[in-house]
Amino acid sequence: MKPVLSTEEVRRLEDLIEKEGTSKAELMELAGEFVASLAEARSPKSVLVLCGFGNNGGDGWVAADILSQKGSDVHVVTPVDPDEIPSALARHVARRTAGRDVAVHVGPSRDELVELIEQSDLVIDAILGTGFHGELRPPFNIWISALNEIGASVISVDVPSGLDSETGERAEACVRADLTATMLAPKIGLYSGDGPEFAGELVCGELYDNLDEVIGEVDHAAEFVDPVDMADFIEPLPGNIDKYSRGSVLVVAGSAMYPGAAMMAAKSAARAGAGYVTVAAPDSCANLIRLALPSIPVVAIPSDSRGSFGAAARSVICEIAPKYDVVLCGPGMTTASGCMQVVSGLLESDVPLILDADALNCLGRGSIDGIDKTPELLRRNGALILTPHHRELSRLVAGDPVHDLRSAIEASQRILWACGSDNMLVIAKGPTTAVVGVDKVLIPTAGPASLATAGSGDVLSGIIAGIVATAHARSDAWPEFGAYAVTVHSYTGFAAAAEMGERSVIATDLIDVIGQALQLVEDEAMHALTGLGAAASKGE
Ligand SMILES: NC(=O)C1=CN([C@@H]2O[C@H](COP(=O)(O)OP(=O)(O)OC[C@H]3O[C@@H](n4cnc5c(N)ncnc54)[C@H](O)[C@@H]3O)[C@@H](O)[C@H]2O)[C@@H](O)CC1
Ligand SMILES: Nc1ncnc2c1ncn2[C@@H]1O[C@H](COP(=O)(O)OP(=O)(O)O)[C@@H](O)[C@H]1O
Numbered sequence: 001m002k003p004v005l006s007t008e009e010v011r012r013l014e015d016l017i018e019k020e021g022t023s024k025a026e027l028m029e030l031a032g033e034f035v036a037s038l039a040e041a042r043s044p045k046s047v048l049v050l051c052g053f054g055n056n057g058g059d060g061w062v063a064a065d066i067l068s069q070k071g072s073d074v075h076v077v078t079p080v081d082p083d084e085i086p087s088a089l090a091r092h093v094a095r096r097t098a099g100r101d102v103a104v105h106v107g108p109s110r111d112e113l114v115e116l117i118e119q120s121d122l123v124i125d126a127i128l129g130t131g132f133h134g135e136l137r138p139p140f141n142i143w144i145s146a147l148n149e150i151g152a153s154v155i156s157v158d159v160p161s162g163l164d165s166e167t168g169e170r171a172e173a174c175v176r177a178d179l180t181a182t183m184l185a186p187k188i189g190l191y192s193g194d195g196p197e198f199a200g201e202l203v204c205g206e207l208y209d210n211l212d213e214v215i216g217e218v219d220h221a222a223e224f225v226d227p228v229d230m231a232d233f234i235e236p237l238p239g240n241i242d243k244y245s246r247g248s249v250l251v252v253a254g255s256a257m258y259p260g261a262a263m264m265a266a267k268s269a270a271r272a273g274a275g276y277v278t279v280a281a282p283d284s285c286a287n288l289i290r291l292a293l294p295s296i297p298v299v300a301i302p303s304d305s306r307g308s309f310g311a312a313a314r315s316v317i318c319e320i321a322p323k324y325d326v327v328l329c330g331p332g333m334t335t336a337s338g339c340m341q342v343v344s345g346l347l348e349s350d351v352p353l354i355l356d357a358d359a360l361n362c363l364g365r366g367s368i369d370g371i372d373k374t375p376e377l378l379r380r381n382g383a384l385i386l387t388p389h390h391r392e393l394s395r396l397v398a399g400d401p402v403h404d405l406r407s408a409i410e411a412s413q414r415i416l417w418a419c420g421s422d423n424m425l426v427i428a429k430g431p432t433t434a435v436v437g438v439d440k441v442l443i444p445t446a447g448p449a450s451l452a453t454a455g456s457g458d459v460l461s462g463i464i465a466g467i468v469a470t471a472h473a474r475s476d477a478w479p480e481f482g483a484y485a486v487t488v489h490s491y492t493g494f495a496a497a498a499e500m501g502e503r504s505v506i507a508t509d510l511i512d513v514i515g516q517a518l519q520l521v522e523d524e525a526m527h528a529l530t531g532l533g534a535a536a537s538k539g540e
């Protein structure tokens with residue numbers, strides 16, 4: 001797992017590294033070398049380096065110096081003369097570089113800048129890094145819009161300029177990079193909001209030899225989880241099991257209005273490896289589900305007049321629930337009063353429970369000031385996984401806005417810390433999904449935008465249920481299994497997009513490629529472990 005840091009955590013890390021004997025000036029030299037090596041790999045004849053006032057600009061000046069010494073034709077654009085750069089570290093390297101065989105352009109007009117961009121094979125964006133905040137001021141807004149308009153090939157240093165490294169929010173003008181060379185550790189904003197779209201490919205320069213030791217001494221906003229981190233959680237199917245011991249799931253879901261959600265969640269749980277999946281659905285739609293899923297038993301539960309779970313549902317469901325390794329409740333269920341009763345009954349039981357979709361909306365309706373103010377509703381002995389998307393999460397915390405990864409992590413942590421339970425997980429879904437436990441935040445590989453299709457969340461909750469059910473002996477590692485399930489879901493997105501075209505994927509396509517996605521994740525994990533490299537790529 002790779003640490004993902006907040007801006008403040010990066011500052012603390014740099015201070016610690018300095019205490020260990022590597023100065024910030026040395027780190028700047030190493031950062032510049034790293035950027036230069038990435039630029040060199042693209043064999044540019046002519047490189048344009050756009051430098052800002054701060055240390056991000058300093059990294060750019062160092063890279064310019066190295067590239068010119070290696071024979072590239074290097075132009076540097078700076079808003080002020082090197083002698084007037086306010087950051088002492090950056091001023092030092094700027095003066096040094098300006099004395100070498102590098103063409104320096106101070107405060108060019110837009111037209112002059114456009115000409116310079118057009119004449120170069122590669123642009124290095126060292127305008128703004130972690131020090132950027134607030135509204136983007138001239139001349140950088142002009143530089144960035146010119147750069148994006150021309151569509152030059154761009155390497156951004158640390159973060160794309162104009163992107164807030166903490167929130168992932170972008171300024172009106174923000175560099176659209178092909179590659180972002182981030183220093184020491186990725187910043188959380190690179191995964192949040194507009195970060196993934198504007199950063200392009202992300203590579204991290206560790207810069208410091210003993211980074212692994214020092215980085216453990218600062219808090220981590222999150223950890224990025226690769227398939228290789230899942231190698232311990234992927235086990236071959238043992239021969240001496242039966243359908244029950246393999247892992248059983250009860251899916252409590254569906255209504256006359258939304259029978260499909262129950263079908264998709266149940267089928268996904270089975271495809272993700274559960275040996276025995278049962279659906280408990282209102283009798284209004286039970287037959288429909290039976291017909292669609294011949295391999296899955298369906299228990300018909302008394303409905304209300306609108307075809308949702310009725311008043312008698314709670315006792316019937318709570319009686320059968322303990323027979324299963326995991327219960328998944330919510331998809332397509334509606335928030336009728338019978339459903340609210342079902343959710344509260346299941347919360348009172350000890351069975352490991354996943355609450356998704358309408359079960360979360362029932363929870364939200366059942367607590368007036370937000371679920372973080374009424375944690376007693378969630379306190380239980382059995383494990384609990386909540387899988388809200390941003391809107392559901394916002395409803396759970398009484399309407400506080402949740403609109404990006406960072407706010408989703410914060411809202412999830414508020415709920416978890418209020419409950420104080422290490423037996424609970426919030427899987428906060430979004431373009432980048434976070435698996436949030438009381439003491440750790442995992443960020444699995446995000447899927448493609450093809451996943452933004454109705455029913456995709458039902459597929460995810462089914463995959464989570466299937467994976468968790470088959471791992472029942474290892475409940476201590478639910479965050480890791482949650483991350484594994486999210487990764488598999490992401491890979492269904494890649495595999496389905498490769499088959500169907502990225503715009504045409506619908507949720508049922510994702511179910512059909514769960515097996516393929518499980519195999520892709522396993523191949524990547526095993527290849528990386530055995531040093532063969534990640535040969536199996538995401539459906540390419
Ligand atoms: N501190 C360190 O030890 C290291 C820092 N490094 C680099 O240093 C960067 C951080 O450097 P700084 O803290 O100097 O910050 P930056 O260089 O990211 O930005 C600070 C400068 O940007 C200007 N600025 C801020 N907001 C602006 C806005 N809205 N419009 C226009 N200008 C704005 C400020 O006036 C200031 O001069 C990192 O991103 C990284 O690239 C690396 O050299 C590695 C070592
Ligand atoms: N732009 C995107 N890129 C990648 N994944 C996405 C994107 N938008 C949504 N997703 C994923 O798709 C799923 C959608 O779930 P959800 O909103 O619950 O759908 P539904 O309620 O229709 O089933 C989540 O797993 C989410 O992480």
Ligand SMILES: [K+]
Nearest residue numbers: 128157159161
């Ligand atoms: K930058």
